[in-house]
Amino acid sequence: MTTEKFCKLPLSILHFGDVYDIDYSTTNAVGFGYDSKSRDFKVVRVVEFGNKYGETDFTYRVEIYDLRKERWREIESPICGIVSGSFPSEMHHEGTYYWWAFKEGGTNIIHTFDMSEEVFGKISVPNNVAEEDEKYISMGILNGSIVIFHYPVTGNGKTFDIWKMEKDVVSWSKLLTIGPIFGVQKPLLFVNSDELLIDANEGQVICYNIKTHMTNVLPIKGLPSVYGTCYFDFDLQDERESHMNFQV
Numbered sequence: 114m115t116t117e118k119f120c121k122l123p124l125s126i127l128h129f130g131d132v133y134d135i136d137y138s139t140t141n142a143v144g145f146g147y148d149s150k151s152r153d154f155k156v157v158r159v160v161e162f163g164n165k166y167g168e169t170d171f172t173y174r175v176e177i178y179d180l181r182k183e184r185w186r187e188i189e190s191p192i193c194g195i196v197s198g199s200f201p202s203e204m205h206h207e208g209t210y211y212w213w214a215f216k217e218g219g220t221n222i223i224h225t226f227d228m229s230e231e232v233f234g235k236i237s238v239p240n241n242v243a244e245e246d247e248k249y250i251s252m253g254i255l256n257g258s259i260v261i262f263h264y265p266v267t268g269n270g271k272t273f274d275i276w277k278m279e280k281d282v283v284s285w286s287k288l289l290t291i292g293p294i295f296g297v298q299k300p301l302l303f304v305n306s307d308e309l310l311i312d313a314n315e316g317q318v319i320c321y322n323i324k325t326h327m328t329n330v331l332p333i334k335g336l337p338s339v340y341g342t343c344y345f346d347f348d349l350q351d352e353r354e355s356h357m358n359f360q361v
Contacts, residue, residue: 126185127160127174138162141173142196144203144210146228154180157210157226159192177231193235194224202251206259211236211252220244223252223259239276239285255303260288262300270295291323 127138142159156178173192176185194214196203202213214224216235221243223236237243242250242263251262255277263274270293277288294311297319301310309321313330320329 120180122156122178123183123185125158125160125176126187127176137164142203142212142214142224144205144212144226146205146210146226147208148228149208150229151179151181153182155228156180157228157231159196188231190231190233193233194222196224197221204252204254206254211259213250213252221250236278236283239287242276249299251300253300253302255288256306260303261285264299271297273300289323291321294321294328 125138138160139162140158141161142157144157146155146157147153148155158176158178160174160176162174174187175190175192176187178185194212194216196212196214204211208228210226210228212224214222214235216222221238223238225234225236226232227234236259238261242248242261249262249264249266253260253262255275258280259278261276261278263276264271272290272292273294274290275288276285278285291309296314298312298314301312301318303309304320307322307324309323310331311319311321313319318331320331322328
C-alpha cells in the first residue's frame with residue numbers, strides 16, 4: 114500500500130493544558146491505513162497524558178486524521194490494550210491496523226483498529242507467548258493469514274517459531290520452526306509463501322527459503338533499524354530481477 118506522496122500532518126487537536134495536574138502528552142500508538150468504505154487513507158493516534166510526578170491518566174484519547182479532509186478529529190472508542198514499547202511490532206492488513214500490546218495485568222495481546230468502523234479490538238495470542246518477556250515477538254503476513262514470530266533476544270544461532278492464526282477465527286497453530294540460523298537478528302517479512310527476509314548481522318538482509326533451507330544474501334541500500342521505521346531498497350533475484358521497496 115503506497116500513495117507515493119508525503120504529507121506533513123498538522124498539530125494534534127488533543128491538548129492537555131486545560132486539564133488539571135496534567136503536564137504532558139505522549140503517543141502510545143499510531144497507525145496508518147486505508148478505509149475501503151470512504152476510500153480514504155487515515156492516521157489513527159492514541160494519546161496518553163501524565164504529569165511531572167510520573168502519574169499517568171489511563172483514560173486514553175484518540176484522534177483520526179482523514180487525508181482527504183486534511184484535518185484531525187477526536188473519536189470516542191474504548192482502548193482494549195496498551196501498545197508495548199518492548200516489542201515494537203505493528204502492521205496494516207486488509208483495512209485493520211495491528212499493534213503488539215498488553216492488557217491490564219501485563220498479558221500480551223494483539224491490539225487492533227478497524228479503519229472503516231473506527232473501533233478498537235483485541236486478539237488473544239498463543240498461551241506460551243501470552244506472558245513472554247524474555248524473547249522477541251513480531252508479526253507478519255503469510256498467504257493472507259496473520260503470523261507471529263517468536264525468537265530469542267540473544268545468541269548467535271537463533272531459532273524462530275512461527276504461529277499462524279486461522280482466518281476469521283481466533284485460533285492459533287504452530288506452523289513451523291526455522292533454525293537454528295547463525296549470524297541473524299530478526300525476521301522481517303515473507304515475500305512469498307516460501308521465502309522469508311531476515312535481518313542479519315553487519316547490515317545484511319538474507320532471503321531464507323523455508324522449504325529448501327537455502328539462504329541468499331541480498332545487496333541493500335541503507336540499513337534496517339531496530340529503533341524505529343526504516344526504509345531500504347534491495348534487488349531480489351527470482352525468475353526475473355525486480356526492484357522492491359519495503360517498510361520495516
